[in-house]
Amino acid sequence: MTSPWWAAFGPTETTVSCGGGKHRLRWSQGSLQALEHPDAQAELVLAALGGETTPCLDLIRAWGKHCDDLSVLAIGPRTGSDELTLTTAGIEEILSARRGPGWARYGTGGPSRAMFKPRPARRGSTSVTSFATSSIHRVSSAGGSPVPAGAGARPAPTSLRQHLLGAGPAGWPGPSHDPDRIELMQLMALGAPFLQRLCGAVAHAWSAGGQHAGHRGRAGPALTAALAGRAAPAVAQWLGVEPGHVAASLHDETGWGEIEAAPGTGERRVHVRLPVGWLASIWAPGLTVVAGSLVVSVLDAQWPAARVLTLRAPGRSPAELSISYDGRGWSRTG
Amino acid sequence: MTSLSAQARPDSERAETYLRLQAEAALRTAAGLPRYKLPRELRFPGWLGGGSGRARGRIRRSVAMHRMHLARASSGTRGMPVRGHADAGSGVRQLITRARQPLRSAWSQVVFAVWRGTRRLTRRFARAHRPPPARECLRRVGTLACVLTGAGGIDDSTADAVVEDFRASLAARSLIDPRELLGDARRATRPVQARPTGQLLVVPVGVAVDGDIDGEPARFYLSTVIVDQRQASIAFSARFPPALMHVVAAMPPVMRALQACTATDDRGARYQLHPGGGGGGGGTFDGRLDVRPALPAGVKWIDVALPGAQLSRISLTARPPALPSMSVALPAGEAAERYIDHLTFSLLQRDESATPGSAAADLVAAGLVETSSPALGRLAAAAGHAGFAMPPDLASVRPGTLPADWLAMMARRDRRDGPAGAIPLAARLPEIEGTRCFLVGLVSEPDSATLHVHARGWPQPHRTVMFQVEPFRWSARDDLGCSYVAEPRGSSHGHDRADLRLRLRPAIDPQARELQIILTGKTAEVSVTVPLDWQEGP
Numbered sequence: 001m002t003s004p005w006w007a008a009f010g011p012t013e014t015t016v017s018c019g020g021g022k023h024r025l026r027w028s029q030g031s032l033q034a035l036e037h038p039d040a041q042a043e044l045v046l047a048a049l050g051g052e053t054t055p056c057l058d059l060i061r062a063w064g065k066h067c068d069d070l071s072v073l074a075i076g077p078r079t080g081s082d083e084l085t086l087t088t089a090g091i092e093e094i095l096s097a098r099r100g101p102g103w104a105r106y107g108t109g110g111p112s113r114a115m116f117k118p119r120p121a122r123r124g125s126t127s128v129t130s131f132a133t134s135s136i137h138r139v140s141s142a143g144g145s146p147v148p149a150g151a152g153a154r155p156a157p158t159s160l161r162q163h164l165l166g167a168g169p170a171g172w173p174g175p176s177h178d179p180d181r182i183e184l185m186q187l188m189a190l191g192a193p194f195l196q197r198l199c200g201a202v203a204h205a206w207s208a209g210g211q212h213a214g215h216r217g218r219a220g221p222a223l224t225a226a227l228a229g230r231a232a233p234a235v236a237q238w239l240g241v242e243p244g245h246v247a248a249s250l251h252d253e254t255g256w257g258e259i260e261a262a263p264g265t266g267e268r269r270v271h272v273r274l275p276v277g278w279l280a281s282i283w284a285p286g287l288t289v290v291a292g293s294l295v296v297s298v299l300d301a302q303w304p305a306a307r308v309l310t311l312r313a314p315g316r317s318p319a320e321l322s323i324s325y326d327g328r329g330w331s332r333t334g
Numbered sequence: 335m336t337s338l339s340a341q342a343r344p345d346s347e348r349a350e351t352y353l354r355l356q357a358e359a360a361l362r363t364a365a366g367l368p369r370y371k372l373p374r375e376l377r378f379p380g381w382l383g384g385g386s387g388r389a390r391g392r393i394r395r396s397v398a399m400h401r402m403h404l405a406r407a408s409s410g411t412r413g414m415p416v417r418g419h420a421d422a423g424s425g426v427r428q429l430i431t432r433a434r435q436p437l438r439s440a441w442s443q444v445v446f447a448v449w450r451g452t453r454r455l456t457r458r459f460a461r462a463h464r465p466p467p468a469r470e471c472l473r474r475v476g477t478l479a480c481v482l483t484g485a486g487g488i489d490d491s492t493a494d495a496v497v498e499d500f501r502a503s504l505a506a507r508s509l510i511d512p513r514e515l516l517g518d519a520r521r522a523t524r525p526v527q528a529r530p531t532g533q534l535l536v537v538p539v540g541v542a543v544d545g546d547i548d549g550e551p552a553r554f555y556l557s558t559v560i561v562d563q564r565q566a567s568i569a570f571s572a573r574f575p576p577a578l579m580h581v582v583a584a585m586p587p588v589m590r591a592l593q594a595c596t597a598t599d600d601r602g603a604r605y606q607l608h609p610g611g612g613g614g615g616g617g618t619f620d621g622r623l624d625v626r627p628a629l630p631a632g633v634k635w636i637d638v639a640l641p642g643a644q645l646s647r648i649s650l651t652a653r654p655p656a657l658p659s660m661s662v663a664l665p666a667g668e669a670a671e672r673y674i675d676h677l678t679f680s681l682l683q684r685d686e687s688a689t690p691g692s693a694a695a696d697l698v699a700a701g702l703v704e705t706s707s708p709a710l711g712r713l714a715a716a717a718g719h720a721g722f723a724m725p726p727d728l729a730s731v732r733p734g735t736l737p738a739d740w741l742a743m744m745a746r747r748d749r750r751d752g753p754a755g756a757i758p759l760a761a762r763l764p765e766i767e768g769t770r771c772f773l774v775g776l777v778s779e780p781d782s783a784t785l786h787v788h789a790r791g792w793p794q795p796h797r798t799v800m801f802q803v804e805p806f807r808w809s810a811r812d813d814l815g816c817s818y819v820a821e822p823r824g825s826s827h828g829h830d831r832a833d834l835r836l837r838l839r840p841a842i843d844p845q846a847r848e849l850q851i852i853l854t855g856k857t858a859e860v861s862v863t864v865p866l867d868w869q870e871g872p
Contacts, residue, residue, distance in 0.1 A: 074499035085508040094513050181516055225354030
């Protein structure tokens, strides 16, 4: 593949509460930008030196920190319909319930309904997801314009870092949770389009050509599980088998990999060997099954069009296919 | 001492992959289960301020203060402190404060009564809290992580990472309580295990006295005194009518009586004794009384005043006899076999029909044990004795031969001829994996025995009870060739110290003259042999 891993992704935007207003976060061409903070790098340096930070900068920094975090793949979605119910408001509520001050916060009361994101009435394949109780109001993928804040939205804290470190009075139990985990949850609450891209970034970091290529260390089991959890539903959809009958392993050699169906008359079992890069360049942009074929490699891509290698059936040779994104999903063009 | 085996270490990468793939399968299963439902709450009445979260907090504090007041009033100590008492310099302010106190008290009683009524209604009519169905998937993954950790296949931190990521996966999809998103608070606040430091002296006592608590007869047995630079503690056992453990005004009468214990040393200085840990039930309490303030150097004896009992003099100059002990290094490559043997060994004394077969099947699937392993043969033999079937994956395992001391243990399984007595043990086990253990008491009863252990540097429990991995395993063997299962029956922890209670089964053979107490860790096994000179017990 000559294109970068993010070539099949379109841009996406969302808004977050920051400094008393609504600021836009935009992901495009593999990176996250805070549009209202044009010199974010300088602000990050100042923040690192003890200056003030903002929710936008915190999210930018958290994105950079977690874009090779394997927990993203362990927690993140497995399929397009596997939607997380995280909201920023819900995370804030959990934090405030745990942060104290004092005994009155511990073991009392149940979770509130604000912790849950209302299920969307109908799953759209692409564009707008609304967050009724979240400070992130609308996510518009594929380059749409952001929607202004809705009424009744709760403002986000002035700083995520303050949120993480804000203990109660001295001597009282303070926050006992892992700040990295909270940052990760905040990123996941940005919405499905961002989460897909974050998963892609993590997978790319551990694939050939990524920052951890060649020194994978002890990440093998986590990557195998990440691949199995995502390839199995895709192959199940492609071949009509049970996901539990699909075994997956990492393909570390050259080429796209291997897919073989075990012969026999009983339950059909399929073994899939794919590289980690498959998660970044194919699974994350939603290219897994197009026109009844499993996409195994991207030859060339420039969103919203791509040229891919697809398999009609296990054991066959892959064939080239030109596809494009039509606003709802990927479909064959040639 | 034997040298470490040159055997290959277990394939931890394969074991971790197995765990993670099982977690993926469990997540697919959980995705088809109903989502977590919020427990339906009945709101506190609005006229009492039940609307806002802040007001609810005030009510909870008020209720808690009222309960504390009740507890103090019943224990005869000072009542609820009056706000502003410390700076009540002016007489007018004091008068106002005193005038307001009955009003405050009346209001507090009203709030408490309404709170209690609402809570009763909630329990009766609101949707009861039920664990979400997906919790079973979490239990499965957590249990598997414990099995693989116990068998040496993966380390603690890997197991924690996988289980916590899985927990977050379920919570992020609202399949379990979303508050679990951030994991287990106890895990995050886990203290670092401290290395044992400083000198520690265990003095045998062995004093049994009769007393009474609230007019009911009670018997106390003081086993040993544990003295270090900071503190002295008395290991004790108490027996009393079970009703004394029922909570009256926020505290069982036994605990209130123990809190009132005092001691006087040979120089006339007085000390307070505080229950510093322990547990029990059904008319028994085994634990530790901490002496406060710390005993100064050079004290020869103390007189202890227990509830309703005559003074018991404890000599602090006695020294325990030297006892034979051993330390053996264990081969790293056999950790999984040892784990299966431990499961099999425990199974031989267990009453319930739970089987360790699925754990063994997981170890085979994770590549930690071969199906030809002798440990699996012993498990199959034990399964045959206990009358349960091995899992289908292990159906081909041929039953092996059980060790003679295990068979002797099975033969004594239902015996109730254990000696009734106690031994003021003051035995020290060799240091193992940064932990020092002292046996501080052994109490035998007809059907079982209880071993009391004081440990320094003992790993603090850091997982939820659901996924607790025991860092060490205990067992015992007598001089007649009979083994004993030692099951943890409770523990209390503080700083780097821990007090453990272990139940030995079957009943100790009355003919036995010596007992070897064995502690097995990940890399070594240590033991100490104690003489069974039974004395009058609790």
